[in-house]
Amino acid sequence: MSTPPELLPALQHERDISYWAVSVIFLLPYDFILRLSLEIQYIWKSPWTLFKALYLIQRFLPFVDCFFLLIIFRFAPGLSEKECYYGHRALMFTSTVGVALSNIVSSVRIWNFDSAFRHPRSDIQVFEMLVLPIQTHRSLTPLIVAILPIPNFRGCFIIDGDEVYTIWITWLIYDTSATVLMLIPAFWAYREGGLPNLLRVIYQDGALYFMLMLLLSTANIVIIKTLPSEFTLVLGPLQRVLHCILTSHLIIHIRQVASKNIVIESTPL
Structure with a gap:
């Protein structure tokens, strides 16, 4: 059976997106190997706590949902x-759990050093934990995937994934709120005479982290609503991987500065 000509552009897009996803996924082992010595020093050698367990789960969960699923x-x-x-549903649910854990880890670490940030941030954290699983289930219910009747077809083909954009709207609300809550106290602190090294790192790294996630969520929404269905998850792997990597960098950099009382000159992210 030959491939229908009208499917050729979509199949080409699907192949390119698959290769792109693999290249993004391999950022995980690359980053892990690159920062292994710092991870051992500042994470693995620290006492076992609930925070450490959450950190390690969010650190290694992408190896399951990205590499496996x-x-x-x-x-x-x-x-x-x-x-x-059901495979795509499992992939999105595990990714959602991983993103939520990354946000929890970053929030808890920031709360430890900035009490003014604690209560409003805890409110939006509760919002994320309550709304995101429900919204993920609702947006994936109408998802339509298919196996194309062509020779040597591999994987799955998304026919209709328009409702998936609502997941990124939820993330967009969270990331926007978190960015504002990071920038407001940082602005007033600078006006009042500057920040200690540790708080400067927290505000700088945290603001960059949430602003980048905000931009990616916005780009995801635009792509899903304007491009063909095969592009539905084109930026999903990148955002999933960066949530893990940047959260890990944030935690390690904070611990570096807290232990040495210096600001690392190289970029923390």
């Missing part, structure tokens, strides 16, 4: 439509 449902042959549907 994403690559399988991009490249595995012989999948059924049911396997594709």
Whole structure:
């Protein structure tokens, strides 16, 4: 059976997006190896606490959902439509849990050093934990995936994923709120005479982190609403990976500065 000509552009897009996803995923082991010595020094050698457990879960969970689930449902042959549907749901739910954990880890660490930031940030954290799982379930229910009847077809093909954008709207609300809550106290502190080294790192790294996530969430929404369905998850792996990597960098950099009372000159992110 030959490939229908009208499907060729979509299949080309799907192949390119799959290769792009793999290249993004390999940022995880690259970053882990690159910063392994710092991770051992500032994380692994620290006493075991609930915070450390949450950090390690959010650090290694992407290796499960990105390497295992994403690559399988991009490249595995012989999948059924049911396997594709529930596989994509599992992928999005584990990714959502991972993103929420990354946000919790960054929030808890910031709360420890900035009590003024604690109560409003805890409110939006509760909002994220309550709304995000519900919204993820609702947005994935109408997701339509298919197995195309063409020779040597691998993975799954998304036919309709328009409602997935609502997940990124929830993240957009969270990231916007967090960015504002980071910038306001930082602005007033600078006006009143500057910040200690540690708080400067927290505000600088935290603001950059949330602003980058805000931009990616916005880009995801625009792509989903304007481009063909095969582009639905094109930026999803990048945002998932960066949530993990940047949270890890933030925590390690804070611990570096707290232990040495210096600001590392190289970029923390």
